[in-house]
Amino acid sequence: MRAAVSIALALLMAPAMGETLTERGAYLVGSVMVCHNCHTPRGPQGLDLSHALSGGQTFDEPAFKVTGSNITPDKDTGVGNWTDAELKRFLVSGIKPNGTKAAPIMPTEFYTVLTARDLDALAAYLRSVPPVRHETPAPEYRIALKPEVPTYAGRQASEAELSDKLARGRYLLTIAHCLECHTPEGPSAVHDFTAASGKGGRTFRGPWGESVSPNITADPATGLGNWSDDEIKRAITQGIARDGRKLKPPMAYAAYASMTPQDLDAIVAFVRTLPPKK
Template identity: 85%
Template structure:
């Protein structure tokens, strides 16, 4: 009896059981998936958190022109009229409740790995944020979009798998869609995931000017092969390169700075396994 009581008490007070779904969702949105980076408006001083997740950055690409949508619970301009099942389906498929598909700049293909609990957590958190009534421009699709399958995506993960450090790191860099930015474009303006995952080389323009995503593979010259763990963590969380250079956005350094030590360790461990590309 005493042993059963002790086990029950330990479960009730464990870090996992103490974290609510809303808290887990807030961590995923703010620290790992950094949804604010696209879905929150930017002002002269940066992200306007008074209108958090109410629609933000516009992406004007050869294939489409789209603005990150309002994902607050507003029923008219946000996702307030969506059911939980519709929201979860959208996150892993990119298909809205009305049957239309979102542009692939929304990394739903990477979210196919989200565990069932994390899908529940994201849904719970997005229901909890302040509702903001804010229209975003309708999307413009200029050419037919070809489906892609990134490295490490496509199969839902389980909570049990995340107890392994490397599996956890793979999961985290996938839902953080790191390889979306750190993989160059190939033929037909799609990513070359098969041949160049993590090689970098994509150019991003914004208020910061122009920045090029670096090589994050284990290559000892072009990549991170000679970097220490602490140097990699500093680059992720502070935007400072190994040589002291200040790195530019759109990398969401402030969001990643709030990740747990366990998750940062797992990410660094897995990044070390990326095959070298130069």
């Protein structure tokens, strides 16, 4: 019986039958990794998907001022002249073909866990989107930033290990870079992953006004310890808190609503294991 359950789970977590690399890449970009949140321009009505991935939000922080870059295959202003190897190296290192490094708002440290297949899928999908000519401003770096190693990142995952539900949840939570927003920053814009991973408390300002990331650890008083699975899923996919409050962006609720039920289940199962932080 145990062997049968293991086989069934492995089949459930395996790539969908007939899923192409481009389809897998579209799912990662549009749902799990929410690349549009930073790389697609935002108008009064929300994301302008007619110019998808052509450069988007500007982040004006004490440490830097950068704009989400053009990652369409436009040869002059996008990544059209990058090789697949250069694109995949950038995703996990932040290093561009010209040797410069992206600002830390690009969560490349989290992407170090991406499987070889998912890196191939991302490259394939980014090659397939319509090229848009749109030049984004050059970045401004105001202070030297220390490198970070986020919780659960730093080692490439294998497809085989993702057949385990908790391992898959950890993987998805990492490539969705949830802990980037849900961990407070200390001095010099460095996250306190050691002592406060998942504790929340970061402030985000945008067209929505101001929002503060909540505690997503298992703490029963300030975190998700007393939430049901369905309440956590509703918060992720609809932006509705346990008490019925409407949650604000930049959490990409509409994108997460398109995640598969299996992936949502895996994320919730893993979030339950985050050590409680007050």
